[in-house]
Amino acid sequence: MSITAPAGFRAAGVTAGLKASGKPDLALVVNDGPQHVGAAVFTSNRVVGAPVTWSRQVVADGVVNAVVLNSGGANVATGPEGFGHAHATAERAADLLGISAADVVVCSTGLIGVPLAADRLLAGLDVAAAALGTDGGEAAATAIMTTDTVAKTTHVPGAGWSVGGMAKGAGMLAPALATMLVVLTTDAVVDAATADAALRDAVGTTFDRIDSDGCMSTSDTVVLMSSGASGITPTPEDFAEAVRSACATLARALIADAEGSTHDIAVEVVGATDTGAAVAVARAVTRSNLFKAAMFGNDPNWGRIIAQVGTVPEDVAPFDPARLDVSINGLLICRAGGAHEDPAQLDLAADREVHVRIDLHAGDAAATVWTNDLSHAYVHENSAYST
Amino acid sequence: MSITAPAGFRAAGVTAGLKASGKPDLALVVNDGPQHVGAAVFTSNRVVGAPVTWSRQVVADGVVNAVVLNSGGANVATGPEGFGHAHATAERAADLLGISAADVVVCSTGLIGVPLAADRLLAGLDVAAAALGTDGGEAAATAIMTTDTVAKTTHVPGAGWSVGGMAKGAGMLAPALATMLVVLTTDAVVDAATADAALRDAVGTTFDRIDSDGCMSTSDTVVLMSSGASGITPTPEDFAEAVRSACATLARALIADAEGSTHDIAVEVVGATDTGAAVAVARAVTRSNLFKAAMFGNDPNWGRIIAQVGTVPEDVAPFDPARLDVSINGLLICRAGGAHEDPAQLDLAADREVHVRIDLHAGDAAATVWTNDLSHAYVHENSAYST
Structure with a gap:
């Protein structure tokens, strides 16, 4: 249909x-x-x-x-x-x-x-x-x-x-x-x-x-x-x-269907002051090559997530870095800006879909941006496309 | 010393x-x-x-x-x-x-x-x-x-x-x-x-x-x-x-010394209205995974360059897309926004350093931002770092 x-x-x-x-x-x-x-x-x-x-x-x-x-x-x-x-x-x-x-x-x-x-x-x-x-x-x-x-x-x-x-x-x-x-x-x-x-x-x-x-x-x-x-x-x-x-x-x-990718990744930002702030934070994370390469490696590297969150200017997305929470697939691995649950409990290789949830604790707005991981196949395909 | x-x-x-x-x-x-x-x-x-x-x-x-x-x-x-x-x-x-x-x-x-x-x-x-x-x-x-x-x-x-x-x-x-x-x-x-x-x-x-x-x-x-x-x-x-x-x-x-990289790439923007505009355009190009993967493949894909140039908002960098020139290692492969010299004349594999020059034809300011290519080794290293 x-x-x-x-x-x-x-x-x-x-x-x-x-x-x-x-x-x-x-x-x-x-x-x-x-x-x-x-x-x-x-x-x-x-x-x-x-x-x-x-x-x-x-x-x-x-x-x-x-x-x-x-x-x-x-x-x-x-x-x-x-x-x-x-x-x-x-x-x-x-x-x-x-x-x-x-x-x-x-x-x-x-x-x-x-x-x-x-x-x-x-x-x-x-x-x-x-x-x-x-x-x-x-x-x-x-x-x-x-x-x-x-x-x-x-x-x-x-x-x-x-x-x-x-x-x-x-x-x-x-x-x-x-x-x-x-x-x-x-x-x-x-x-x-x-x-x-x-x-x-x-x-x-x-x-x-x-x-x-x-x-x-x-x-x-x-x-x-x-x-x-x-x-x-x-x-x-x-x-x-x-x-x-x-x-x-x-x-x-x-x-x-993103060719070369091994994961579909939902980056959900909650607790934002407004939708624009939530989108800006989510987009910053979805554009991090380091985060996306970590996902390809099935590595729940939350440090790379909060580092990207921190790149968003304060006038775009007000939040206190010391209050940031990060969950991956429901496991709270970063609480109040620091390590919490052991990421080793996660088995990211088990599913194509990964759900990252970032709580800014600054308001009631939320947004989700989807991305893929950064894989060898992506580099291969895009280094060989026109030649 | x-x-x-x-x-x-x-x-x-x-x-x-x-x-x-x-x-x-x-x-x-x-x-x-x-x-x-x-x-x-x-x-x-x-x-x-x-x-x-x-x-x-x-x-x-x-x-x-x-x-x-x-x-x-x-x-x-x-x-x-x-x-x-x-x-x-x-x-x-x-x-x-x-x-x-x-x-x-x-x-x-x-x-x-x-x-x-x-x-x-x-x-x-x-x-x-x-x-x-x-x-x-x-x-x-x-x-x-x-x-x-x-x-x-x-x-x-x-x-x-x-x-x-x-x-x-x-x-x-x-x-x-x-x-x-x-x-x-x-x-x-x-x-x-x-x-x-x-x-x-x-x-x-x-x-x-x-x-x-x-x-x-x-x-x-x-x-x-x-x-x-x-x-x-x-x-x-x-x-x-x-x-x-x-x-x-x-x-x-x-x-x-950027590990995993095979090219050092200078993206020089000239003809900008001011230095900030030149830096913004250069940075947009240096952050394109598609451009960087093409460089890894020694592919002088200028289409990916002008597409990135076009992502910079007009209030940040005024220019006319129909006047863009792009040279790689001195060869003018894009003139006035369209194909010019044959990119096949370039042998990017010959040197580690690649020089991309973008002329906005909008003013007298210039700036250069350096980056590296996006390689398999980058993905490998960054997908395997903490685990």
Whole structure:
């Protein structure tokens, strides 16, 4: 059950020949309406791919009719020619579908600085358009995979309407800068403002809280389309919750499939003065190579955790270092800033998932950021990706 | 030529038994005067070791008579007992030297959260005091080594006076949070304010611009002592330059000895609006695991460089992404934000040192931050350190 589970959507995934492997590399998702509401969130990187520049314009009016996604080339740092390729992609899709190019979002993933094989992509679009079907969601999810080991899809049912989704990438999965592409579909009747608000809220507490390797992509795109085909208008709260649930499932799936990783690590910060403080502390820990390497070694090295906590400025996260508690998988190994239970009681090798809980004892706010461990396989893959 | 090269200093390095290996692990450096000016810079981490808490009080009055340094235990997250151990260390050194404990700086390095073997340390101090000599600089530099492969020392001659120095640690060298300990000595006649200003300026452009793995220590300490034994008062400018030179040499030596690394990487940012912007951009690149892994693979992946440049907020570093130039070892592989010379012309495997130059084309300011590559050996060492 994927992006074609909600009514009003067709999708396809085909091989355009962009990948040397010959695996599927081009996906097309079409919203057949009756409504064509669209919203999207893009990377906050100042260096962005041509598809991001193009697609920002597309979504500005809240209307999206289709999304074209390719793997096998990011179309980033490719200059005016690259923008031309993104534009031509939208034009060809529009011609094939009888819609306006200004309503076609384009997403690309792969190496940076390499020209897109635009001829192959455009020819592939003809094949994709012919292959469109209301059962094409899985094929589309497969075509956007890079080093993902499984296609990632989700479906959240509502009362007579639903939200579908697919995702690729994240962290070690996507050595070319952790590129994450996500398409969400719904047949709920929602207006553009409601869709935009629901998507931004959902991304802020899901995709924005996974951090596999700290590297921000130039191509991250999360796009939501509503067909309204169910004829049902959910409450904004119900709709937002369904979108959040779909994003949470996909975000968790990205971490779980992070290639080269041996652990999924939840860093939960509680007792913070506000959510921003909790996120800042959690993110500091998830970005520590020393902590992540220790996790790879199944070493519950809490010293590396509190040292990272201490790097967060006091105006960002007020707390007293002498009151810090740290638990791993429920065992309180650091209490009031010092050693407590014996970490040797922990067997981190037993499970893929590790739960780190840090109590700042400064307030009532909490947040969780997910990351992976730093492994030999991560170094290997990322030292050998483009050469 | 080390910390005992300037007149008025004695030092010793002995085995106290803190390290399981039986290697030297305790150093003592004494300023015999006639003046006892001291200045120090400490980690900005909010979680600090007991020795940092103690030593901040010691240097507050600008007077330092001696420094005790141990490897084999960081004395961090050890609570009131740990502070007691730092205090007792200073008291024992003071008794042995006939000085005040309030003038004894204490530095410790090793694992966090493990109680210091204070009895051994105190007994070792007796041995160290007996071994003090004006030729003890090398022994002291050896005793503060952890996984360093060479003792790191320097000596910068002035006109009748000089600056000596020793250092341990940094990045992969010091898996327990990159702890860096540095002692500088001089026989120049300087007052406390001049010494403090010179040291802060020097640290800001040297030790603050090496970043082997992005992890801030809980124990970093750089301490400068002046004996005034030369009787010569240099100009503040000459003195500051000598201190800066000594710090620059030691900082470069820390990067060069970063265990597990195969490359020393200078990330130079030019064309910035101000120095802060240049440092922010350089630091963003030096903290990218994807870039560092590519360097390990001798892969001149400039896409990962510009993607990191793009993560720096515009209010921190104004620049136009479409004007970015990137050179590696003098070859302009990215011009105006796009591919230029063929990176295949580069043979990064040929040299340990790699020079990345990023031109923002936004102003006249420049800065260089040094880092290392991300290697299998880094992951291995840091996943196996405490267990």
